[in-house]
Amino acid sequence: MMEETEQVIHNDLTIINEGDAASPEGYIAGGVHVGLRRSKKDFGWLYSSVPANCAAVYTQNAYKAAPLQITKDSIDVTQQLSAIVINSAIANACTGERGIQDARLTRKLVSDKLQIPEYEVGVVSTGLIGEFLPMEKIKHGINQIDVSTNVNSSDFNESILTTDLVTKHTAVTISIENETITIGGTCKGSGMINPNMATMLGFMTTDANVDLEDLNLLLKEIVDETFNMITVDGDTSTNDMVILMANGKKLSNSLNKNHPEWNKFANAIKYVSQYLAKSIARDGEGATKLVKVTVSGGDSKQTVNKIAKTIVGSSLVKTAIHGGDPNFGRIITAIGYADSTISPYDVDVNLCGSKIVENGMAVPYDASKLKAKMERDTIDIDVKIGEEPFLATAFGCDLSYEYVRINALYRT
């Protein structure tokens, strides 16, 4: 099912205008301002009216934030969630036993408020590391949770942001067994974004009835192809997770990988995941351009993944793109240090559709034409390293003055 072209992914699915994680049937989302941030909404909730089968992928950082541990604890026990609450501004990471207690108390209070089992509640935080949650403000937020109406899901989309400039969400429908299935998603970026989870939170939902084991396998596979293939600055955070909920409001029998329409379902999940991942890369801190790197012809998935991620993560490639400079030398250098076992003189590179390297050597190109192409919003780098079958695509962004400004001054 992992065809790489968006063409294929698009087949059979219909995009919902302004869709998000609350689009599938039975989900309600909202958000309020509780004073963690100056004025933007900073506390949100995502609720399913029935317990949803739940798969999750967590950060690989040795420091796992307290809320992540509590969410994992819930999912490990019930493998279902009915509600997730999220606060931005403070990550509740590196906060020791008190942080755990705060996250556990949050879970308990949400459980009381919504009259759902404690282990069907997930707790998520994002923001500054090392500060304690002001629990009075969190309690104030919990008291305001309203799951009677879904008109304010855009408040949820906003409430989870940190330095993100825009909300990030989408939803699609597909038809399975002649029922309309909806798949939605909302996420946040925007710095500390790197393969293997970064400060990014992704919430994907569906109203389909899905086998729990296959839901888990599918999420892991898709995260590896999407969220784990983006990079902004190479830093991997303490709080990241991607959660996929399936509440079974649609389809009487649960979907599993042997179902004839499983691939259609999997492609729809992948489309949403890919869309969210790309939107994170495009809104990377200080980004002015989306960079898409495709590496083909490798003899293993690992090789092409590594090369694609290395190119898209190279500070020198990123600054060259920011400057509109077709600097093929930095691309070739990144290829060469990503994998010292490649055949250097089998490599071709296309930049924005123009061939700039053939057989590992520079080829003449129309510089003014290429410079003009580099004004585009999306920069495509296509690398062919041989004739073998493996292919990978990674997304990232340019490195600008603005990235430095944002991160030099984040706390002040």
Place this chain on the structure above:
Amino acid sequence: MMEETEQVIHNDLTIINEGDAASPEGYIAGGVHVGLRRSKKDFGWLYSSVPANCAAVYTQNAYKAAPLQITKDSIDVTQQLSAIVINSAIANACTGERGIQDARLTRKLVSDKLQIPEYEVGVVSTGLIGEFLPMEKIKHGINQIDVSTNVNSSDFNESILTTDLVTKHTAVTISIENETITIGGTCKGSGMINPNMATMLGFMTTDANVDLEDLNLLLKEIVDETFNMITVDGDTSTNDMVILMANGKKLSNSLNKNHPEWNKFANAIKYVSQYLAKSIARDGEGATKLVKVTVSGGDSKQTVNKIAKTIVGSSLVKTAIHGGDPNFGRIITAIGYADSTISPYDVDVNLCGSKIVENGMAVPYDASKLKAKMERDTIDIDVKIGEEPFLATAFGCDLSYEYVRINALYRT
């Protein structure tokens, strides 16, 4: 011999004011302007009046520039060099067979000019990748090589620079068997600098008589502790090398590792290597501060090396330092993704001498006092990850607007 404190390294050695690779007896260096750069000197030479035993370490990039291949060819055949010529501005990398022919012709012409065997000549280039050398200009440079006088070694130090702002060189003397031995070095940085060699060239020289095998082992060991422990932007170049020459003008019997004063010699080489490596980090593109990260208490050299390099290479740590922000969360995050197997709550972090993390948690500190300390020219980050014996030190620099400006506009 690998004691980590500079205290120990300094023992027994005397620093030569304005010393460089031409300071030891029998070496002559110079440089001229041949028109590869607008006005700065761009072609240099380093000459030994007798063939010098030679050890070298090369880039690990899959793309190895033509001059590097020719130099390796020479050293592999004779294990000695009498002369090295270097041009800046053009790297002669990714230039295929023509690049190899140009580097080989350069070697031949230098051999003819100086009347030395062809395989005692090294050829080095640094600069833009993918352009051919203008051989007429190179020939013009070769014709001007003058090994009759050593008054112009500062021209050599300048001729090898690219975006470096300052020349980088030092020399020391030690006493071995009651003879005065001199060890000198000259190098260049300044972007594309990462562990495992980057666009950096290092030339170290000594007039001692040194056993070839032990010279090679020593260079490898010292490069791993010094040049391989610096990072500017994480990019590893096609042209890097470090060469260590020992011409035997001093000491009738060759020094080897069983000699009672070997450690004194090795420490002096390490001092020079460390000094050059630090000077590269301090002059990283756009750098305003030197960052020194020490990680102690690990159970293997690999672990402490990895963590130290990850911290010093993190864009988020680098921008925080640029902004004078004691952002401990980014340091702890970098530790956590460098090695997911550490015990997160055994970690202590000191920033500029102030404890900011104890047992993996934030501790209160005097923010205004710490901010003032962060105005310093050198930022020290000391991390203790446990009670085991391994220790590593890495050097880097902050990430500034200027880095982006330099690299967005390098070609134009």
